Amino acid sequence: MGKYLTLERPGQSAILTINNPPANLWTVDSLNELAHTMAELDADRSYRSVVITGAGEAFFSAGADLKQFLTGDKTAALQVLDAFAAAFGAIRRYRGVTVAAINGYALGGGLEGALACDYIVAERGAQLGLPEAKVGLLPGGGGTKLLADKVGIARAKRMILGGEIIVAEKAYEIGLVEELVDPGFAKIVAVSPANKVVNQAPNAVAEARRLIEESSQLSLSEHLQRERAALVSLIGEPEQMEGVAAFMGKRTPKWAEES
Ligand SMILES: C/C=C/C(=O)SCCNC(=O)CCNC(=O)[C@H](O)C(C)(C)COP(=O)(O)OP(=O)(O)OC[C@H]1O[C@@H](n2cnc3c(N)ncnc32)[C@H](O)[C@@H]1OP(=O)(O)O
Numbered sequence: 691m692g693k694y695l696t697l698e699r700p701g702q703s704a705i706l707t708i709n710n711p712p713a714n715l716w717t718v719d720s721l722n723e724l725a726h727t728m729a730e731l732d733a734d735r736s737y738r739s740v741v742i743t744g745a746g747e748a749f750f751s752a753g754a755d756l757k758q759f760l761t762g763d764k765t766a767a768l769q770v771l772d773a774f775a776a777a778f779g780a781i782r783r784y785r786g787v788t789v790a791a792i793n794g795y796a797l798g799g800g801l802e803g804a805l806a807c808d809y810i811v812a813e814r815g816a817q818l819g820l821p822e823a824k825v826g827l828l829p830g831g832g833g834t835k836l837l838a839d840k841v842g843i844a845r846a847k848r849m850i851l852g853g854e855i856i857v858a859e860k861a862y863e864i865g866l867v868e869e870l871v872d873p874g875f876a877k878i879v880a881v882s883p884a885n886k887v888v889n890q891a892p893n894a895v896a897e898a899r900r901l902i903e904e905s906s907q908l909s910l911s912e913h914l915q916r917e918r919a920a921l922v923s924l925i926g927e928p929e930q931m932e933g934v935a936a937f938m939g940k941r942t943p944k945w946a947e948e949s
Contacts, residue, residue: 741790
């Protein structure tokens, strides 16, 4: 149990709940705790997936605590940005699958934390946006790229430049969230797509995830080379042999410890 995050461990998915009243805000300390917890979960081979959600009904997270920007101190601002980079980088580097379960408001750095995850499940009526420009800031946790990657440049501009906050139903329609659920169900449903990964081959999942993450930075020919090398690295390994043998033998595969 941390100071800003609580960790539940039902089965092979860990549930990480942001618990920093009044609005589950990100500060240097809460972000450092997130980075540290994700690194610990990454090293703990008993988990294959992590669900991130917000405590209470009203807020997933309203983003960075704006008090941190009151003095206009650039050094202090850089500390916040470094903490965002470390925490959200730790989510992106996690070897398993990460799912954001959005309840209530997911704004600014709150939505950026969700965008660092592999999928987003959101409750009907939840509100999502990157409204930093309203207070003279701009998204500092990867939002100007990650939102555009998901919803397209024009829609991301409309949201970021206009400070547009959209409801989960609209976010689902435009591909910002992958699953829409009734209020109170995000966490429960998020565990379910997360749990699918538990049945998949661990090293194959980790490699496929890495390839998808890297894909936008590479040309198709470079990417195909990496994909080929990754697939060949799996061939003949115990995991791959077990997967195909189990299919041919009409039985459920038994995965060994991940390498
Ligand atoms: C690099 C930068 C990254 C960033 O993330 S910048 C921050 C981006 N986020 C925002 O701009 C959201 C700011 N918050 C809001 O606009 C509103 O809140 C909401 C629309 C989310 C909710 O409004 P309502 O339901 O009326 O609640 P309430 O009374 O405004 O909020 C409850 C308490 O939470 C505090 N709070 C909310 N968001 C922040 C924040 N981002 N930084 C600091 N405090 C925040 C409020 O002030 C208040 O506190 P009190 O009860 O003491 O008056």
